Amino acid sequence: MTEITNTVIEVLPRFEGYVYPNEAGPHPLWGFLIVLYPYITGLVAGAFIMASLVRVFKVRELEPVYRLALLTALSFLLCATLPLLFHLGHPERCLEIMMTPHFSSPMAMFGFVYAWYLMAVLLLELWFDYRQDFVRWAKVTPGLKGALYHALTVGVTDVSPAAVALDNKLGWILSIIGIPSAFLLHGYVGFIFGSIKANPWWGNVLMPIIFILSAVVSGIALCVFNYMVLTWIRRRPLDVRCLDAMGMFLFYALVVDAAVEGLDWLHRVYSAEEGFRVLQYMAREKLFYTLSIGQATIGTLLPVLLLGSLQLIRRSVPELVRKRMYFGSAFMVLVGVLAMRWNVVIGGQLFSKSLRGVMGYKLEFAGVEGWLMGAVLLSLPFIILTVCIKLFLSESLPVTEAAHAAGDPRLEPEEVVTT
């Protein structure tokens, strides 16, 4: 009997070397859903940072995407908890995290950081930004939609210059609070992994920083992607000046991100601590496609080259080519950051904590942790974003002064830079 079980275990190619018996299950404990969780949260944080470039750092070129970035952040934030919730063994007990949060657990703080970020930062900033629009739209829009706008004013219908000025001031303060909050939101996600000292792939002080930087990168890329898709759907001219600015920020963020990730690798290779051999083997064999090709080549090298060359020779590149290069880079960055999350989450579970063996992983199609579920969860924020755009960035709504001031992709770009 023993011999039979042994041969069966040997035939299955899932393990090489020795793994602890409890690690020999059919799937890693944290699957594709937990890959999506830091990915989506990162997009939120990044999109918010992108929006605050306008509000706090007064980057006027980016005004056309200000509201789009905030709505993107909101749509993704609303979905950020779903992958976590679905992967729980007992989703019905999820409220315990809020009721009896264990303060030494980085995961317990999630409920609070999330609630703070959603309600105290993002929703409030959106509200202050939109309030006078809501008041005006409520007057001109009939039916259910009008009622919705009316409800969203929460009964504050004062649109006097003094009230609007207060809105702007409070929105600005919220933006300033929002930047550290966005860092907190995603840095803490990095800390969930970085705090696991049992796992040499995760337990790393740089983990939160890497997560924040890659979040900024992915968030800007998502804004580029969304802005270009939205203008394409609406058959509107693109504000190339805005695109150039986003490309520039994307490039610099990418360079900083790549530098810090490179530093992380350099440190790992140089210090070559316990378990380095198994990590090395894993990076070479098990994670070759997602790490070397996905994360390093598609996610970092190619976009850096494309965007970097645009920084140097932007004026001599025709506009259409430039647009395509931006779109391509943004898309590659989005894929690359997803690959990076995969490498962290799945990679950390592909080797045994005995440091004597590696496991395999094949993504299934169906099931809670399968492809299909992942695709649904990834498209859900886009569906929410579509609804948000229909409601709050609709072309049929009157353009108010606030929208003008805050920037709005509905507006024609004031001047299209032609070179």
Next chain:
Amino acid sequence: MKTGVSRRNVLGKLGAAFAGIMTATAAKTAKAAVQKVFVSSGAPKGYDPTKHKWLMAIDINKCIGCGLCVEACKKENNVPEGPFFRTWIERYVIPKPKPGSFTTRTEAIVDSPNGGMHGFPEPPVPVGEIEQSFFVPKLCNLCEHSPCVQVCPVGATFDTPDGAVLIDPNYCIGCGFCIQACPYGCRFLNPVTKTAEKCTLCYHRITRGLKPACVEVCPSEARIFGDLKNPVPDDPIKKFYENNRVQVLKPHLGTEPRVSYAGMDKEVR
């Protein structure tokens, strides 16, 4: 206008607070009643967790790799079939260094077919080429600074006053964070209950004065178990520490396991 709003508010709040207090009292009474019924339904009488400190120790020199402990643990604790173990036995086979290589210790070949539950087949190396070979029983290391307890988001896993590290199966949300945090691979997600599970030192046995199932069936006294606060004459735990030089698993992680091993080799981790 403003004062009206605030007065209405204050009144409303007062009313809400009053209603809250009333319901809270009722709820508390109900809860207490439920708890009373529950406690009388079979918890051991007179067991005070603060008056005990349980501990297990492992003597590797004594383990014969029969797998009785693994089997007993599965039976006693309804551990599901498959790769789920609260305790297991690893076999270390250290081959002789190749002639002329001038190495002193080659990397061990480790295996644990089905957790060692049904014993071990022939070693993977011919008998003549084995330098050292031994069995290492593994279980929850009962860390002083348990990383699993530290990361549990809801307080469903905890250090008890009597020295065990337990999981509350009715409170665990099944997030798996503790399983990732355990450096020793001692935890697993039970596929039936969908909660994390691990060695409880057979808490339902030790609170009744029985030994844990693995200790009960171990034929060679490789597992030593005792109560530090209530030593018996000729206490096995005391004797174990007097007679052996002991080591813990992965000491560099600072988890300070309370389970110590006698006769451990550097290859064990």
Next chain:
Amino acid sequence: MPPQIVRLVLLTITIVGSYLVARFFLTPSSFGRYGWYRGEALEELSSRPRSFAGKKACEECHSDECLKLSKAEHHGLSCEGCHGVGQAHADNPDIKIDIRTFSECARCHEANPSRPKWLKQISTKTHYPGQKCTECHVPHQPQEVP
């Protein structure tokens, strides 16, 4: 005070208040009795059913066998290690322990280079193959010949 601020303060009070109320009701009553966990869990976990009765329970009825065993080389062995789980049998002696759950001698004594040298080991392939162990050995008194 500006109306925005008033609304926000009210909203904050409502949210924080409802959180505190929810927390009051949804926190288990025994939470925090010993630490950051449900104190009741200790009682729940300790009241689970057992499968192994323990040697003491066996001794209550089978004291003669236990006495014999205690004088022989196998004195350290527990009854249920070889004879299988016995809680059901201890609760109701009419329920016999299934003989198929008995452990065989070879489980411990089959030769294996990983086993410690002090353990007496034989290879069932060469040590009187085909014969039962009990033809020559008494399990409770391994030194005696039947």
